[in-house]
Amino acid sequence: MANLAAETVMPCEQKKKLIRRFMPDSSQRVRHVVQWIFVALNGWIGLQFYLWVRYFERGGTGLYVSRPAGVEGWLPIAGLMNAKYLLVTGRVPTIHPAAMYLFLGFLLMSLLLKKAFCAWLCPVGTFSENLWKLGRRVFARNLYLPKWADLPLRGLKYLLLGFFALIIGGMSAEALDDFMATPYGLVADVKMLNFFRDIGLTAVVVVGILVLLSMLVQNFWCRYLCPYGALLGLFSLLSPAKIRRDAETCIDCGKCARVCPANLPVDRLVQIRSAECSACMICVAACPAENALQFSLPPRRVVSATQRWHRRALGPFAVAGVLACIFFGAVLIARATNHWQTEVPRDVYLRLVPHAKDASHPGM
Secondary structure, eight states, X not given: OHHHXXXXXXXXXXXXXXXXXXXXXXXXXXXXXXXXXXXXXHHHHHHHHHHHHHHHHTTSOSOOXXXXXXXXXXXXXXXXXXXXXXXXXXXXXXXXXXXXXXXHHHHHHHHHHTBHIIIIIOHHHHHHHHHHHHHHHHHSSOBOOOHHHHHHHHHHHHHHHHHHHHHHHTOOHHHHHHHHHSHHHHTHHHHHHHHHHTOOXXXXXXXXXXXXXXXXXXXXXXXXXXXXXXXXXXXXXXXXXXEEEOTTTOOOOOHHHHHOTTOXXXXXXXXXXXXXXXXXXXXXXXXOBTTSEEEEEEEEEOOSTTOOEEEEEOOHHHHHHHHXXXXXXXXXXXXXXXXXXXXXXXXXXXXXXXXXXXXXXXXX
């Protein structure tokens, strides 16, 4: 009888049979290529912008290169202000319009593909990811904060987002237009560059602390402090694309949860709805089972005798393709409608750019 009882229990205790993937996962290779292409693009834009600034700082002499409007992608506050201006007036703003087009493009990415901008395109996200990987090599591990500390810290980025939203939300269209037309608004991009060119000791210490924390804690800046990521995360809640787990083919190994940079319980959920998910697909790459974990659109019912559900997976090339279409589409639309470049007379730049470092200058 004892043997019979043992035989009865054994089938329930057996692990699920692993059906290994037929093809190796390529999501991380593709994502890393896209990340560094975008880093290189931003590096080229930064170099071109620096040369443009130096031309005006020298009084309009020496090498001249045209101002790269793409630098306005680093002005998310201007993008938010101009988006509100467009919403209220129906008119495209004339100062930093590229900031708005890129801002709206990044929001669209989040509506369609979760926070893919953060994990696939954002240069800060790229460096943040490589910092925690470096930290793992240096310190042999990364730290995970306890829930009592993690949850309140995650709220910081939403508080920062709320602060900016409250200030900008209370501004009228006239106030927004007037601010952009001020000397500060006209050369906000130059001031951003000067912050890094003339960085002070306090800022160096703060950046150093953030770098160290980013080595110790995965995506420290993105997880706790980035208001832009907070906004994209809120929009990503509406995205139809999500990480989805098939409980039937999943072997419950837990690898997906262990590698998730956002520390999400991927192995216990059917789909990941969290605003923290950036569609990095690291969990998908770690899954050993065929079709157990996918970044996919909602499943579609297949009309048949068994009424099966067909999952519509989004592979890495599809994700990269959609992101590229949205990004270049936003640029092309802005160019085609003559809303890409900020049209400021040359003599205004000659007057303002050399004094952008001087907060006491009357024009600033």
